[in-house]
Amino acid sequence: MNSIQETWVYLNASPLFHLTLTMVAFQAATWLFEKGGRNPLLNPVLGSVIVIVSVLFVTKTDYATYFEGAQFVHFLLGPATVSLAIPLYRQWDRVRGSAFAIGASLLTGSLVAILTAVGTAWVFGGSETLLASIAPKSATAPVAMAISEDLGGLPSLTAVLVIVSGIFGAMFGPLLLNLIGVKDWGARGLAVGTASHGIGTARALQVNETAGAFSGLAMGLNAIATALLVPILWGLFF
Template identity: 50%
Template sequence: MSDADFSLWVYLSRTPLLWLTVTLLAYVAADRLSAALGRHPLANPILIAVLLAAGMLAATGTPYRTYFEGAQFVHFLIGPATVALAVPLHRHRRTVWRAILPMGAALLAGSLAAMLSALLIARAFGMPETVLASLAPKSVTAGVAMGIAGSLGGDPALAAVLVILTGAIGAVTVTPLMNALRLRDYRARGFAAGLAAHGIGTARAFHVDFMAGTFAGIALALNALVSAVLAPVVLRALL
């Protein structure tokens, strides 16, 4: 690279524009690839896009902080997207109301099962309290999970990574697992995806079936509520 090229790169690499563009391009490429592979569970668009963007950071030696200055505009939209879930919830209000009992029971059982099993396994491996506190809200949508982890004495950035990994694991495994359990009720399948794997599971559920996506969105919202209340209690009981 010549000096002029280098100074241009130094300028561009520090502007939010470059990394915002990289984030959107990585998403477009990943979404096309996922569609070309017939939306196979393993070809998860988020996983592919994260690999592309993280590879670009590693290749250029760019710190995450610089990247996030551009990407924060996308990250910010997680909040409004959570609010926007009210629209499919309203559209399907009659279906939702009919399933109010199964939803309430599944919400409590699933939320406790996911959180307790993660914390018990992590404790058995001898992980320190900060990691446990970051792990407790792993099934909750990223923005809310970071807040919960911070208030429990965990590391919000680590919590965000564990949340994304949980979402990817859930999105990849939900279809084969539900088929193995012979569950054909798309309300139950979607609700499980949203509860255990938050927005990434919800995105996967919307790809599979619109009703599943709607129930996933409800589970995502309800679990953010329930986990915010449960996490401090469960963590205190285990430590």
């Protein structure tokens, strides 16, 4: 029994263990997603989070220790984001032809995301710190956390809200778009990318390349719009 405990302590302290845990959890969640007919409710990111958090909770492992091993995956986010330029390049003619519509949609979507989040939290008595943390939740995590910190929010809480927004959008966004009859892949991608940043974009790329291209564009532009709009709106209301 002692030898098993000693082995577990050694593995848990090894950075390689947490990298392996991340990869295995995602592969298992992806397998379940594929077996379930790519049902959006079986989102691989959500499945991975549940598995990893459960393991860390049971083993009483803090996040810093986990991240020491999983940071290689974090590093790959940069190249993965840059690679989104490839499907966007293939759709560039269509993007140029729809520039005004894209701009109007992005501005509207960004404003709605900010105002509905802050308004809902305010109605339920949220503190100013909570409002500052939730305001940029539809932008990609690094941008949202920087905005939150600048306004006096909690970047760690903002990161959680960003992830929740992304997972929720990836799971229910396509269902909502089907319900209201949005069939154009560009419009669908733009909506998902604006509301659900990288996680939504990953889902859009799985479904259709055009949707993925417009989602990646929306993710980047919404980050800029959020960084500009949130401080302005915060100054007006607070």
